[in-house]
Amino acid sequence: MHASSNEQPLWQHHSAKQTLLRWLGWFWLVAITVVSWQVMNENTIWAFVSDAPEQAVDIGSRMFPPAWGYISNLWEPLWDTINIATLGTLLGIIFAIPVAFLAATNTTPSTRFVRPVALLVIVASRSINSLIWALLLVAIIGPGLLAGIVAIGLRSIGFIAKLLYEAIEEIDESQVEAVRATGASGVQVIDYAIVPQILPAFWGISVFRWDINIRESTILGLVGAGGLGIQLNASLSTLAWNQVAMIFVVILGTVVISEWVSARVREAVL
Structure with a gap:
């Protein structure tokens, strides 16, 4: 809540400190997501991932009937x-x-x-x-x-x-x-x-x-x-x-x- 030049109160949803904290929170969330993706990407063989649906169907077909x-x-x-x-x-x-x-x-x-x-x-x-x-x-x-x-x-x-x-x-x-x-x-x-x-x-x-x-x-x-x-x-x-x-x-x-x-x-x- 701030006052304008004519002393009328001006409502603000977040204070400057709250806004800064929200932006910092989003920044760290994006940074952690990017780092996590890089770590996962380094240890993932994407050729196997692309073949996963076919393998799942093959194994599933072998499971039935029990x-x-x-x-x-x-x-x-x-x-x-x-x-x-x-x-x-x-x-x-x-x-x-x-x-x-x-x-x-x-x-x-x-x-x-x-x-x-x-x-x-x-x-x-x-x-x-x-x-x-x-x-x-x-x-x-x-x-x-x-x-x-x-x-x-x-x-x-x-x-x-x-x-x-x-x-x-x-x-x-x-x-x-x-x-x-x-x-x-x-x-x-x-x-x-x-x-x-x-x-x-x-x-x-x-x-x-x-x-x-x-x-x-x-x-x-x-x-x-x-x-x-x-x-x-x-x-x-x-x-x-x-x-x-x-x-x-x-x-x-x-x-x-x-x-x-x-x-x-x-x-x-x-």
Whole structure:
């Protein structure tokens, strides 16, 4: 808002500083886009890109019809995948609950020392993808279901703890004060005042994470962590595209069922 010579106010949509910042933002956005394009262009073989539609059509034609008889080989890996997701989720929950209470400002014993450590655990867990966790664990403890379970668990800690500590911070403090006024201990305050308030959120978060872990568990076998990924890797290695299509069908069906179960449970607890 500026004044003209006759003292009449002159409305302006942006101040000079805001306009300058907007132009600087656009400049850096264009600069980053140009640099990113150059980096991508240096590492891209455009002859392969131009041939990609033909290759996709060729591979797609080899996938159909799916090898329906191959499904008998997928039941055991599918069961392994479900176990990896379920046990990994349980492992994540076990460690996420104390981390969440230590990270929440209204339950942590120390906002200066303990809470930063808990937040660091959450960030570290969420920053590393489950596939990378699986790669590390396969190298440390060897291939198999255990590596997949631990990888899913480590990945789940940050997700569950972050949402849970946010739910803890949003509780009604008047209920906490009412229980504390009766002379209840710290554990009793948590048991009778905090847990009942966060329990619906806890179940919703846990089931949602299990649903996500079903998806992530299907590919951990690509790095030797068990499940359907092992069969997928074997079929890809032998170019058995109709088997790959059958594995995709099984994965799709599993994800749809897990999504349905997750939605029903969330409706029941929320």
